[in-house]
Amino acid sequence: xxxxxxxxxxxxxxxxxxxxxxxxxxxxxxxxxxxxxxxxxxxxxxxxxxxxxxxxxxxxxxxxxxxxxxxxxxxxxxxxxxxxxxxxxxxxxxxxxxxxxxxxxxxxxxxxxxxxxxxxxxxxxxxxxxxxxxxxxxxxxxxxxxxxxxxxxxxxxxxxxxxxxxxxxxxxxxxxxxxxxxxxxx
Amino acid sequence: xxxxxxxxxxxxxxxxxxxxxxxxxxxxxxxxxxxxxxxxxxxxxxxxxxxxxxxxxxxxxxxxxxxxxxxxxxxxxxxxxxxxxxxxxxxxxxxxxxxxxxxxxxxxxxxxxxxxxxxxxxxxxxxxxxxxxxxxxxxxxxxxxxxxxxxxxxxxxxxxxxxxxxxxxxxxxxxxxxxxxxxxxxxxxxxxxxxxxxxxxxxxxxxxxxxxxxxxxxxxxxxxxxxxxxxxxxxxxxxxxxxxxxxxxxxxxxxxxxxxxxxxxxxxxxxxxxxxxxxxxxxxxxxxxxxxxxxxxxxxxx
Numbered sequence: 001x002x003x004x005x006x007x008x009x010x011x012x013x014x015x016x017x018x019x020x021x022x023x024x025x026x027x028x029x030x031x032x033x034x035x036x037x038x039x040x041x042x043x044x045x046x047x048x049x050x051x052x053x054x055x056x057x058x059x060x061x062x063x064x065x066x067x068x069x070x071x072x073x074x075x076x077x078x079x080x081x082x083x084x085x086x087x088x089x090x091x092x093x094x095x096x097x098x099x100x101x102x103x104x105x106x107x108x109x110x111x112x113x114x115x116x117x118x119x120x121x122x123x124x125x126x127x128x129x130x131x132x133x134x135x136x137x138x139x140x141x142x143x144x145x146x147x148x149x150x151x152x153x154x155x156x157x158x159x160x161x162x163x164x165x166x167x168x169x170x171x172x173x174x175x176x177x178x179x180x181x182x183x184x185x186x
Numbered sequence: 187x188x189x190x191x192x193x194x195x196x197x198x199x200x201x202x203x204x205x206x207x208x209x210x211x212x213x214x215x216x217x218x219x220x221x222x223x224x225x226x227x228x229x230x231x232x233x234x235x236x237x238x239x240x241x242x243x244x245x246x247x248x249x250x251x252x253x254x255x256x257x258x259x260x261x262x263x264x265x266x267x268x269x270x271x272x273x274x275x276x277x278x279x280x281x282x283x284x285x286x287x288x289x290x291x292x293x294x295x296x297x298x299x300x301x302x303x304x305x306x307x308x309x310x311x312x313x314x315x316x317x318x319x320x321x322x323x324x325x326x327x328x329x330x331x332x333x334x335x336x337x338x339x340x341x342x343x344x345x346x347x348x349x350x351x352x353x354x355x356x357x358x359x360x361x362x363x364x365x366x367x368x369x370x371x372x373x374x375x376x377x378x379x380x381x382x383x384x385x386x387x388x389x390x391x392x393x394x395x396x397x398x399x400x401x402x403x404x405x406x407x408x409x410x411x412x413x414x415x416x417x418x419x420x421x422x423x424x425x426x427x428x429x430x431x432x433x434x435x436x437x438x439x440x441x442x443x444x445x446x447x448x449x450x451x452x453x454x455x456x457x458x459x460x461x462x463x464x465x466x467x468x469x470x471x472x473x474x475x476x477x478x479x480x481x482x483x484x485x486x487x488x
Contacts (some may be wrong), residue, residue, distance in 0.1 A: 021327075025301060027470075028220045033437040061219065075284055077437070081462045082321060118440055121286025121307060130310065146193035176284075176437055177224075183216040 023164050027069070027185040031177045032059035036038045036093070036156035039173040042165060049093055051157035058141075060148040060179050061151050070180035071142050073135070076105050077176060078128055082168040083111030091160015093173040101157060104134035105173075109113065114171070142177060201235040207462050208236050214299040217297070220317040222435045226443060228294075231279035233430065234447055235296050238477050239270035239326040241426025241449025244364075244389050246343065249329075250460045250469040251488070252409035253380070253381040254370040255337040262488040264467075269325040270479035272298050281316050283307070285438075300324075316448065330362055334488070340370030344387065364389035369406075380408045395411035401426040407456075415457075418471070419457040453478040455463035458482075 036052035057065050080089050089110055094103040105120060108130045118127045138154075145152035157174050217286075221229050229422050247266035283305045292305035292344040294316030302316035336342025346364035366387030372378050391399040405422025426449035434443045458471020458481075470482030 021321055021323040023300065024318055024321045025261075026216070026320055027315075028216055029223055029302070029315045029317055030219060030323070030434045031223045031437060072315065074312055074314050114259070119284075121310065121312065122286060123245050123286075133312075174437060180315065183219075 003109045006150075010120060015051055022169065025182045028064070028183050029106055029178045029182050030060045030064060030162045030181060032056055032071075032177040034059065034154050034156060034177060036158060037170050038167060038178075039170045041167050041169065053153050053157045053163070056145050056152055056154060056177065056179070058175040059177075060181070064179075064183075065149070067181040067183060068146070068179055069182045071146050072178050072180075073139055073142055074178050075176040076128070076130075077117045078105070078107045078114060079172055079174075080111055080114035081170045081171040081172070083115065083171075084166045084169075085115070086113035087111035087163060087165055087169055089114045089120075089171060091158055091171065093156065093158040094131075095138055096155040097137060097141070097158055102134045102137045103131045104128040104138050104175075105130055138175065193459070204367075217320055217336070220320075221396075221430065221432050224317065225284075225436055225439070225465050226434075226445060227282045228316070229430065229443075230447060231281060233428065233445075234279070234292075234369045235272070235298055236326075237426070237428035237447040238450045239272065239479070240328065240391075240399060241401060241428065241479035242451045242454070242473065242475070243268040243326065243328040243409070244391065244426055245400055245403040245422070245424040245451070245454070246389070246456075246471075246473050246479055247483065248366060248385065248387050248403065249342075249383075249407055249418065249484075250467060250471075250485060251381065251411075251418050252383045252407035252420070253411075254340060254342050254368055254383050256340040256373050257337055258371055260334075260336050260342070260488060262322055262485055264332050264334075264483050264485035265325065265329065265482060265485040266332060267329045268479060268481040269327045270477055272324055272326055277319065281305075284314055286314075287314065292316070294299075297321060298323065300471060304386070305308035313486045318450050323459065330364075332364070334368075337370070342368050343425075344368065346389065355469075360391070360393045362389070362391040364401075364463075366403075375430050380410050383407045394429060396432055398429040399426060400429075405456075414462050416460045416469075417454070417458075418463060422454050422456065424451055424454060425449070445480075449477070453476045 034054040038049040090108045092103050092106040094101055107130055109127050120128050141154055222381050222432045240382045244267050279296050280291050287307045288486040294303040297320050299319035302318045304315045305312055330346050332346040334342050334344045344366040348362040350360045368383050368385035369380040371430035387403045389401040403422050403424040405420050407420035409416055429449045430445045434440055452474030456473050458472050460469030465486050467485040473479050
């Protein structure tokens with residue numbers, strides 16, 4: 001009996017002093033990269049591939065899709081694969097909205113420059129430059145996602161001048177979005 | 187509004203009632219997602235206080251006297267509760283913003299903190315947010331049963347075992363075990379005014395595949411009985427390592443990640459006292475080192 005009383009006191013004491021003990025709910029920010037790639041081969045014009053429409057909610061794990069409470073644009077990344085070092089990688093990427101195509105970033109360099117991921121944050125000039133109006137449009141789409149995550153899509157397109165000398169030259173654009181999810185423990 | 191809801195409170199209390207508080211497992215799925223979305227440096231900062239405090243808990247509560255019988259069968263059963271204090275320093279860390287952000291670092295919540303903070307890149311006005319803390323507590327608790335059996339040439343053996351089964355999707359199973367041995371030193375030095383012993387203990391705790399703790403403690407202990415009162419203490423060298431395994435979702439570095447975090451507690455001094463009422467014992471002690479924690483409990487036998 002004494003043991004039960006003491007154990008009970010320990011439990012009550014620990015609960016009373018704050019050990020009761022989870023932040024409920026708590027916010028888990030998840031990464032949602034929205035990606036669009038276009039391939040071009042020698043003799044082909046780059047930018048002919050259709051735009052990519054991304055269902056933003058589909059970029060986070062299914063268990064969290066009902067828990068979205070926020071989102072933000074973190075960065076935009078451009079990179080090339082299968083590009084010869086001297087291949088031209090000059091172009092732009094943007095989103096397609098009801099008002100049509102809106103340029104978000106422009107990029108300028110060669111295959112060597114874009115053989116690694118180039119970020120709007122790290123490599124603003126001269127490799128990547130933001131179009132302020134386009135970035136605001138993208139942020140507006142992300143805000144719509146917060147309000148209505150189930151019905152928000154982002155359509156990404158890119159175009160430009162690429163003069164590939166190697167087969168399968170691919171230029172990819174990733175819009176990095178962070179999605180806040182509110183996880184309950186009960 | 188951040189609240190600890192009744193069910194969460196009940197879960198923590200329930201952890202004690204099954205003798206092992208599965209603080210990590212109660213939130214593992216969500217914690218794993220938070221870690222997966224963080225860069226490796228931020229995972230280290232976010233989890234380091236957990237490695238420090240839980241590691242100290244893991245290495246405490248092993249003894250309530252230094253007396254070890256030289257021969258004959260004896261058996262002890264204890265229920266040990268440990269708690270490491272969570273201070274302000276354990277609640278926030280200097281998080282790394284995504285590469286290229288200005289500022290490059292920002293203060294955000296650790297796993298013991300409150301809300302994660304947001305940082306804004308000055309030139310672009312792009313933003314990034316840290317994860318919230320999980321535990322709203324002033325003490326990192328743990329509890330475990332342990333048994334001691336002896337004596338063989340003045341040596342007794344210790345075992346701890348705790349298991350919490352998986353409960354739904356958010357509650358992965360947690361297993362704790364420890365083994366150790368303690369040797370009576372008085373038999374080698376003749377009559378001494380104190381009981382003296384030397385001990386070594388190894389412990390392990392794992393929660394699902396995400397978390398694994400390993401702890402090692404080597405120490406010398408002394409105690410003195412005054413009627414029903416026993417005063418005890420010791421000096422120990424300890425180490426603990428938290429291993430985290432998860433799959434990163436960071437776009438620039440996806441894939442499997444394994445991180446090892448060493449607890450900061452190495453040398454710890456223990457001082458405590460216990461009362462003996464026949465086979466029933468009650469005891470408490472403080473462990474002072476790089477981390478200060480308390481342990482105590484009730485015991486039978488010995």
